[in-house]
Amino acid sequence: MLHVTRKLEFAAAHFYHNPKLSAEENRRIFGKCNNPKGHGHNYVLEVTVEGEPDPETGMILDLNELKAILDREVMARMDHRHLNYEVPELAGKIPTCEEIATVIWNLLEPKIHRGRLEHIRLYESPDLFVDCARNGR
Amino acid sequence: MKLSLSRRYSFPASHRLFRSEWSDEENLRVFGKCANRHGHGHNYTLEVSVTGPVDKQTGMIANLADLDEYVRRNVIEAFDHANLNEEIAEFRDAVPTTENLCRVVFKRLAGFPHARLERIRIEETGKNSFEFLASREA
Numbered sequence: 262m263l264h265v266t267r268k269l270e271f272a273a274a275h276f277y278h279n280p281k282l283s284a285e286e287n288r289r290i291f292g293k294c295n296n297p298k299g300h301g302h303n304y305v306l307e308v309t310v311e312g313e314p315d316p317e318t319g320m321i322l323d324l325n326e327l328k329a330i331l332d333r334e335v336m337a338r339m340d341h342r343h344l345n346y347e348v349p350e351l352a353g354k355i356p357t358c359e360e361i362a363t364v365i366w367n368l369l370e371p372k373i374h375r376g377r378l379e380h381i382r383l384y385e386s387p388d389l390f391v392d393c394a395r396n397g398r
Numbered sequence: 399m400k401l402s403l404s405r406r407y408s409f410p411a412s413h414r415l416f417r418s419e420w421s422d423e424e425n426l427r428v429f430g431k432c433a434n435r436h437g438h439g440h441n442y443t444l445e446v447s448v449t450g451p452v453d454k455q456t457g458m459i460a461n462l463a464d465l466d467e468y469v470r471r472n473v474i475e476a477f478d479h480a481n482l483n484e485e486i487a488e489f490r491d492a493v494p495t496t497e498n499l500c501r502v503v504f505k506r507l508a509g510f511p512h513a514r515l516e517r518i519r520i521e522e523t524g525k526n527s528f529e530f531l532a533s534r535e536a
Contacts, residue, residue, distance in 0.1 A: 279455055290456055292463060355457030359401055363452070366399050388406040389462070392447070393399050 264379060265321045266309045269331055271340035274301040275356040278345075291355075299343065304361070305384040306335060308369065312376025322375035334368040358383055362391040402449040402516050403459040407469055409478040412439035413494040429493075437481065442496075443521040444473070444503065448513035460513040472506045496522040500530035 276299040277291035287295045294300070308331060312321035338348055344356035350364045362383040370378045377395070384390040415432035416425040425433040432438070446469055450459050476486060482494040488502045504518045514532070521527040 277457070282455070290461065357452075357457040359403060359452045359459055360457045363399070363401065370399075390404050391459075392402045392404065394402075396400055 262311050263314060263321055264309050264311050265324070265327075265376070266307050267324060267327050267331065268305065268307050269335065270303055270305050271336055272301060272303050273339050273342050273344050274299045275344040276300065277355050277357065279355060299345070302385050304339075306331075306365065307380075307382040307384075308378070309380040309382075310373055310376040311379035315375075322373070326375070327373070330369065330372050334372060335365055338368075358385045358389060358391040362393050366393040400449065401452065401459065402447045403465075403513070404445055404447040404517075405462065405465055405469070407444045407446070407474060408441060409444065409474055410439055410441050411477050411480050411482050412437045413482040413489075414438070415493050415495060417493065437483070440522050442477075442499070444469075445517075445519040445521075446507060446515070447517040447519070448510065449516045450513035460510075464512050465510070468510050469507065473503055496520050496526070496528045500528050504530045504532075 275294075276296055277294040278287055278297065279290075282290070308327070310321055310327065314321055338350075339361075342348060344351055344361065348356075348364070350368070351360060354360045354364075362381060365383065366378070366381055369381070379395050381393045382390055383393075413432075414434065414437040415429040420428075422433075446465065448460055448465065452459055480486065482489050482499070486494070486502070488505075489498070492498050492502075500518050500520050503520065504515065507518070508515050517529060517531050519527055519529045
């Protein structure tokens with residue numbers, strides 16, 4: 262089995278606030294991220310697909326096809342958006358790296374038909390990232 | 399699907415790779431430049447990965463403030479600007495290679511109370527890195 266990894270970058274705003282908690286609790290748990298005016302990041306996403314290369318093309322999947330899926334599912338939804346207000350899949354959730362990565366995994370997994378989604382890594386900054394790996398890895 | 403959270407830290411430290419019971423020639427043969435008597439140093443980059451359920455209230459596997467504080471208190475405070483051979487108790491009898499450093503750091507962080515420590519990865523330089531993984535059965 263081989264892996265192919267495609268990388269993309271999107272910029273988005275967010276803040277952390279749980280309406281079920283008091284203002285003090287929110288400040289204590291989320292710190293600066295609780296600022297209701299929001300802040301933003303350059304998110305970097307690495308998407309890894311596993312498969313056998315097609316003997317005709319030598320490719321696991323056509324990278325243009327993968328790029329089109331990523332553009333549609335991730336870029337169109339999240340790039341230059343406010344994650345608290347504009348991404349329905351995140352509604353009612355705190356838009357942490359963990360939650361965003363989970364949403365992205367669930368969006369991409371059923372859309373990739375050549376090869377299969379094996380791993381995604383979402384960087385919120387170079388020093389903070391979340392990995393989603395297929396079960397059993 | 400399995401989720402893990404990783405955070406990167408850095409600390410400069412010095413070390414020397416040698417065994418005191420070996421001759422200078424033996425140390426030079428095995429450890430090369432790293433056996434230089436006066437030691438040398440690196441900017442180590444430490445990557446800490448934890449795993450566990452995402453808390454519904456916070457959307458987090460672990461609060462980064464808790465993780466940062468735990469890593470600071472148990473590793474960074476002791477290792478930052480330190481001589482690993484002389485100032486870190488675990489290296490009194492072990493060569494401070496980055497392999498051993500991964501093990502030592504893993505042990506020091508394994509008790510993190512808010513999530514399960516899954517992996518320690520240390521870059522000794524931009525060109526080499528080492529990983530220590532929690533046993534899969536644990």
